[in-house]
Amino acid sequence: xxxxxxxxxxxxxxxxxxxxxxxxxxxxxxxxxxxxxxxxxxxxxxxxxxxxxxxxxxxxxxxxxxxxxxxxxxxxxxxxxxxxxxxxxxxxxxxxxxxxxxxxxxxxxxxxxxxxxxxxxxxxxxxxxxxxxxxxxxxxxxxxxxxxxxxxxxxxxxxxxxxxxxxxxxxxxxxxxxxxxxxxxxxxxxxxxxxxxxxxxxxxxxxxxxxxxxxxxxxxxxxxxxxxxxxxxxxx
Numbered sequence: 001x002x003x004x005x006x007x008x009x010x011x012x013x014x015x016x017x018x019x020x021x022x023x024x025x026x027x028x029x030x031x032x033x034x035x036x037x038x039x040x041x042x043x044x045x046x047x048x049x050x051x052x053x054x055x056x057x058x059x060x061x062x063x064x065x066x067x068x069x070x071x072x073x074x075x076x077x078x079x080x081x082x083x084x085x086x087x088x089x090x091x092x093x094x095x096x097x098x099x100x101x102x103x104x105x106x107x108x109x110x111x112x113x114x115x116x117x118x119x120x121x122x123x124x125x126x127x128x129x130x131x132x133x134x135x136x137x138x139x140x141x142x143x144x145x146x147x148x149x150x151x152x153x154x155x156x157x158x159x160x161x162x163x164x165x166x167x168x169x170x171x172x173x174x175x176x177x178x179x180x181x182x183x184x185x186x187x188x189x190x191x192x193x194x195x196x197x198x199x200x201x202x203x204x205x206x207x208x209x210x211x212x213x214x215x216x217x218x219x220x221x222x223x224x225x226x227x228x229x230x231x232x233x234x235x236x
Contacts, residue, residue: 009066060198063091071215088207114163
C-alpha cells in the first residue's frame with residue numbers, strides 16, 4: 001500500500017508517505033505559510049522516495065475540523081492531485097489524528113481531543129483506543145460551547161489539543177477532574193497519523209472521488225455576523 005497524506009488544519013503543515021507500513025513525514029510548524037509550502041513539501045517527499053503520483057494507491061488529507069483557510073488549502077491541493085493522477089481520496093478527521101498520536105506516545109484507552117473553535121466554542125470528540133493503528137469515535141465530532149461537551153460516564157482519558165488551553169477550567173468542570181488523567185495542550189495533527197488512519201479506511205472501502213473530497217467545518221456557516229453570534233449565545 002502506497003499513500004500520500006497532507007495535513008494543514010492547524011499552525012502546522014505536514015506531508016507523509018505511507019509505504020507498505022513505513023511512514024516518511026515532513027512536519028513543519030509554519031503559521032500562515034501552508035499555501036506556500038505544501039506543494040513543495042509534496043514534491044520533496046515524493047522525490048526522496050523516487051515515486052510519482054501514478055505509483056500511489058490513494059491520497060489522504062486532514063478534513064478538519066480546524067482552520068478554515070487551512071482546510072481549504074488541503075482540500076484544494078488534494079483534489080488537484082487526485083484529478084490529475086486519477087486517484088481515490090480518504091478524508092480523515094483531525095481530531096482522530098491527534099487521538100492516534102496520543103495513543104502512540106502515551107498509551108491509554110480514551111482520548112478527549114478539543115480544538116479552540118473561537119466564538120467561545122470548541123471542536124470536540126471522544127475516541128477509544130482500538131489497536132496500534134486505529135482509534136474509534138465514541139462521541140461524534142462536533143462544535144459546541146465548553147459547557148456543552150459530553151463524555152460517557154465511567155471512563156477516564158487524556159485531554160489533548162488547543163481547546164484545553166483556551167477553555168481548561170470549563171472543560172474540566174464539565175468532564176470532571178477524575179476523568180482526565182493527563183493534559184497535553186500543544187498537540188497538533190500530523191500527516192503521518194492521517195496516513196495511517198487513511199490506510200484503515202481504504203481497506204474498509206471508504207475512499208471517495210476527488211470531487212467528493214470536501215473539508216468538514218462542523219459549522220453551518222464558517223463566518224457569522226455579530227447579530228447571529230449574539231443570537232446563538234442567547235439560545236444557549
